[in-house]
Structure formats: structure tokens, C-alpha cells
Amino acid sequence: MRLTGKVAIITGAGQGIGEAYARRFATEGARVVVADVNAEKGAIVARDIGAVFERVDVASEEDTRRLARAVVDRFGRIDVLINNAAIFFGIDNQNHSYAYLRKIFDVNYFGAWLMCRAVFPHMRDGGGGSVINQSSGAAYVHPEYPIEGDDLPSFHYSVTKAALNAMTHYMAGCVGKYGIRVNAIAPGPTLTEATRQGVPEHIMELIINFQMAIHRALDPDDLTGTAVWLASDDAKMVTGQVIPVDGGMIMLG
Numbered sequence: 222m223r224l225t226g227k228v229a230i231i232t233g234a235g236q237g238i239g240e241a242y243a244r245r246f247a248t249e250g251a252r253v254v255v256a257d258v259n260a261e262k263g264a265i266v267a268r269d270i271g272a273v274f275e276r277v278d279v280a281s282e283e284d285t286r287r288l289a290r291a292v293v294d295r296f297g298r299i300d301v302l303i304n305n306a307a308i309f310f311g312i313d314n315q316n317h318s319y320a321y322l323r324k325i326f327d328v329n330y331f332g333a334w335l336m337c338r339a340v341f342p343h344m345r346d347g348g349g350g351s352v353i354n355q356s357s358g359a360a361y362v363h364p365e366y367p368i369e370g371d372d373l374p375s376f377h378y379s380v381t382k383a384a385l386n387a388m389t390h391y392m393a394g395c396v397g398k399y400g401i402r403v404n405a406i407a408p409g410p411t412l413t414e415a416t417r418q419g420v421p422e423h424i425m426e427l428i429i430n431f432q433m434a435i436h437r438a439l440d441p442d443d444l445t446g447t448a449v450w451l452a453s454d455d456a457k458m459v460t461g462q463v464i465p466v467d468g469g470m471i472m473l474g
């Protein structure tokens with residue numbers, strides 16, 4: 222077991238990739254906090270793996286502070302934060318309004334920042350920690366949106382993930398002195414309910430066959446080993462990195 226005793230908050234762990242992270246972290250000996258806005262699903266996952274459930278809307282300052290406080294009250298420390306929650310399931314890729322752009326930013330970007338702010342003093346006072354931001358290959362690919370009339374696309378989802386990458390770099394640079402590491406995982410197309418429902422089959426096939434070196438979509442379990450490694454002491458000198466786990470879709474370096 223590689224995470225014995227570590228206290229890990231995983232946001233958006235009520236389903237999909239976050240759920241896979243929570244299950245794997247529990248088997249690695251971590252004390253897992255399943256944190257999700259969906260209380261029904263989150264509570265089921267937590268019960269199933271012997272974890273704690275906390276309801277949180279990551280876009281709420283009050284919720285994020287309350288969550289961090291509750292975890293410290295219960296466990297005395299916070300070692301790992303995975304900022305996995307995002308608006309992804311049911312995302313409206315045709316809605317390029319300013320209001321919708323802000324809504325996506327509120328959860329996908331500001332939510333991660335609010336969670337970082339809430340856990341920071343506890344990680345610092347505990348001697349360090351590991352933050353893992355859930356980015357996406359979408360931060361790198363160039364989306365092709367039709368332009369109708371004067372309407373400019375907002376690129377909402379991709380831009381929030383690119384912003385998360387930037388935050389990963391800046392934050393790593395400033396909290397390293399407290400023993401806090403900040404990294405990101407950028408998954409390729411991963412078979413969750415959100416993808417099945419939101420990505421048309423022919424698009425998925427194009428991505429798999431023409432954009433990936435390894436011609437298959439990921440399972441959520443394909444991502445968990447990288448998260449375990451980043452959370453573990455094996456990665457104690459790794460910070461400020463965005464790590465694509467995508468079968469060779471994006472090749473940095």
C-alpha cells in the first residue's frame with residue numbers, strides 16, 4: 222500500500238474518474254474524503270469503500286472552507302487534494318454565452334482555486350501535501366467551432382483546463398517552500414458516463430484512430446496509478462508538472 226494513513230480529499234468523486242480515484246486511494250490505504258455536490262451518488266461511493274462523504278459545491282467559498290475544516294476536525298490533517306470536480310457531464314458545447322462561460326469557470330477553474338485556498342493553511346501547518354489538478358487533453362487541442370454571424374465561440378471547457386494548467390505552474394512555484402507540491406493530470410478521452418453521453422461515437426473513433434499513439438480510449442482505472450504516484454512520497458521532487466495520461470495524444474517536451 223503506497224498511501225497508508227494519508228488523508229485525501231477527492232472532489233467530484235461521486236462518479237466517473239473521481240470515483241475511480243477514490244476507490245484506488247482507499248485500496249492504497251488512504252483515508253479518503255469523497256467530496257461531491259451530488260450527495261446521493263457521493264454517499265454511495267463513500268459507503269462502498271469505507272470512506273467519508275462530504276457534500277461540497279466547489280464553486281462556493283463557504284462550502285470549500287467548511288469542507289477543509291470538517292476534514293481537519295475529523296482527521297487532524299490534509300495530505301492530498303485532487304481537484305477533479307468539473308462541469309463535464311451534460312456540458313453544452315453549443316452555448317457560447319458569457320453567462321455560461323462564467324458558470325463553467327466558476328466550477329472548473331475557480332472551484333479548484335477555492336479548494337486550494339481552503340486546504341493550503343492546513344497542508345502548510347501539517348508540513349506539506351500534494352495537490353493534483355484534473356486537467357484535460359482539451360487544454361491543448363485546437364477546437365473547431367463554426368462561427369455564425371457575429372458570435373465568437375467561448376471555448377469554455379478547453380480554456381478552463383488551460384487555466385488550470387497555468388494555475389498548477391504558478392501555485393507550485395509559490396507553495397513549494399512549504400513542502401506542498403502541485404501537479405496536474407491531463408487525461409485523454411476516458412470512458413465515463415459523461416463521455417458516452419457527450420461525445421458522439423464517430424468523433425471518439427476519429428480521436429482514437431488518428432490522434433492517439435495507442436488506439437483505444439482510456440478506462441478511469443488507467444488514470445489512477447498516476448494519481449497514486451503523484452500523491453505518494455515517490456514523487457516528492459515532482460511539482461509544477463502537467464502529466465498527460467492519454468495514450469500519446471499530446472506529447473509534451
Ligand SMILES: NC(=O)c1ccc[n+]([C@@H]2O[C@H](COP(=O)([O-])OP(=O)(O)OC[C@H]3O[C@@H](n4cnc5c(N)ncnc54)[C@H](O)[C@@H]3O)[C@@H](O)[C@H]2O)c1
Pocket residue numbers: 232233234235236237238239256257258259277278279280304305306307308309310328332355356357358359407408409410411412413414415416
Ligand atoms: N471523461 C473524460 O474523457 C475526461 C477527459 C479529460 C478530463 N476529464 C476531466 O476529469 C474529471 C472527471 O471527468 P468525468 O468524466 O468523471 O466527469 P463527470 O461529469 O462524470 O464527473 C464529475 C463529478 O464532479 C461532480 N461535480 C460537478 N460539479 C460540481 C461542483 N460544483 N462541486 C462538487 N462536485 C461537482 C459531479 O457531481 C460528478 O460527480 C473532470 O474534471 C473532467 O473535466 C475527463
